[in-house]
């Protein structure tokens with residue numbers, strides 16, 4: 001499911017008025033990213049990584065002030081995030097989610113309004129820090145970064161399950177989301193939920209200074225409903241020069257649909273992305289309902305989801321007993337990031353899959 005934008009109603013932006021802030025600081029020069037060396041390995045083994053206090057709080061508050069003040073001053077630059085519905089006849093239409101406004105820093109007027117974030121967007125800062133951690137032998141080259149800042153206006157606003165990109169469409173490799181919510185409380189909701197299958201689901205709260213990174217093409221994720229007046233973040237997508245190594249050289253279909261070879265086949269990234277639509281079919285449907293206003297288009301999105309799931313179930317039917325056994329044997333129940341020491345544990349060899 002790909003995500004695009006259109007104008008956001010001005011009254012939503014006005015909801016942040018109570019939080020109007022005075023910018024008291026400006027950042028200059030490169031940002032001082034604080035990413036531990038373990039981040040690269042964690043991304044490669046788990047598909048996602050979390051870093052707390054990834055930037056000095058002064059820079060975070062500058063970005064937050066700039067974002068809030070821009071939302072109040074110029075709502076015309078704030079666009080609504082939408083889901084693309086591809087209809088049966090091949091035509092497509094945009095279905096706006098409720099309560100999600102975005103500033104696209106590639107827009108010159110937006111960049112003018114958000115100069116500190118624009119400077120970061122143009123800097124390539126995060127690429128320089130992440131390159132030696134994620135690809136220490138330069139196996140792939142991180143090349144460009146694009147940035148969007150986002151405001152979630154609460155009242156249950158959220159995102160459905162999705163991948164950020166399809167590897168056949170663009171070269172986005174890493175998504176990095178920086179959260180700017182100084183007074184975040186757990187009851188506010190709005191956690192990002194990652195589904196690093198075959199690992200367990202993890203909910204990560206959007207706290208100030210927390211950076212969440214994941215594989216853009218292969219890590220399924222969503223945003224849970226938020227009740228905070230405003231949930232603020234900016235997202236950086238990092239693109240490589242070369243396309244993803246997947247789906248090159250996919251494994252050939254095994255003769256035995258029930259053995260190790262079959263598991264390896266299912267865990268190949270392109271196949272894994274398909275079967276996740278089955279594994280999480282009901283949760284996926286609920287997330288579509290939660291994210292979009294009720295109505296005809298919303299019903300069409302649900303129809304499309306179940307139609308896709310049916311096609312995938314037919315295509316992978318011979319592997320369903322193997323998949324069912326895995327689901328029955330291990331718990332995929334969501335847990336909250338940081339609540340268990342197991343979070344940093346190594347991945348079981350049988351759960352190792354390719355992420356980059």
Ligand SMILES: [Fe+2]
Pocket residue numbers: 162163164221
């Ligand atoms: Fe996303």
